Amino acid sequence: MLLSQYYGIAHHSNPNYLAQISGQASNAMTRDDCPKYVPFNQTGTASPGQLQGTGCVYPASVPTVAGQLSAAGKTWKGYMEDMKTPCLHPELGAKDDHKSAKKGQQYATRHNPFVYFEAITSSPDCRNNLIDFNNLAGDLKSAATTPNLAYITPNLCHDGHDSPCVDGSPGGLQSADGWLRQQVPAILDSPAFRQDGVLVITFDEAEGKAAGPSGVPGGTAGGRVGALVISPFAKGGSTSDTSYNHYSLLAAIEDIFSLPRLGYAGAPGLNSFGADVFNARS
DSSP states (O other), X not given: OEETTEEEOSSSSHHHHHHXXXXXXXXXXXXXXXXXXXXXEEEEEETTTEEEEEOSBXXXXXXXXXXXXXXXXXXXXXXXXXXXXXXXXXXXXXXXXXXXXXXXXXXXXXXOGGGGBHHHHTSTHHHHHEEEGGGHHHHTTSGGGSOSEEEEEOOTTTTSOOSSOTTSOOOHHHHHHHHHHHHHHHHHTSHHHHHHOOEEEEOSOOSSSOOOOXXXXXXXXXXXXXXXXXXXXXXXXXXXXXXXXXXXXXXXXXXXXXXXXXXXXXXXXXXXXXXXXXXXXX
């Protein structure tokens, strides 16, 4: 299922990732990809469930879908390629030294949304649940070891960011496609996916500054990126032209697990994945 009108919410990368797990809007520092790992300086609150101010590391009072799942007795994990140390992030107030790829280390902090929330980094869940991508293959071997929510971030080569890559790979869409060709079949063949899985593949932002249509709650300033939804509940080869953004993805995840919608995911008029996406006959 192709979502042809799916949009990022801002430039650059970081705010799009944060939107997917918290429903929070961008701010000046997240739009700059948080070069320093500084606490959020709160100046107020606003609807829908927004912290006003600027900064990178949100206080423990700001909820995420990870916390919602844990509270509901569900499981979650973030699988970050090349993050060799669990829950890897800078010291509070320090410069982020994982901005650019290095040989053997192509992990980017800004592409790991979970470490920007104190509710996660202050919990044992961070080291237990935010782990290197290499752990995914073992977890997929049974439905019992597969988390209810698996969030996967490729490294700076396999996500299409770098071109060419620091390891000599071509990068861009060629490397992204090659990585997906290797990894997606293993996910689709896993017991948990075959049982009742949903795989969503998307990008954080588009190239260029052109925004999408107005009137989408939370905005489309990140440009059109599109998304693929692969599931036994979605008819292959079909397309939805409904307007979605990263907040819609969060809303869909929360709807699947019967969780309250956070931030802009709960904004009036926001489209969540519905019968247009999950259109396969049972």
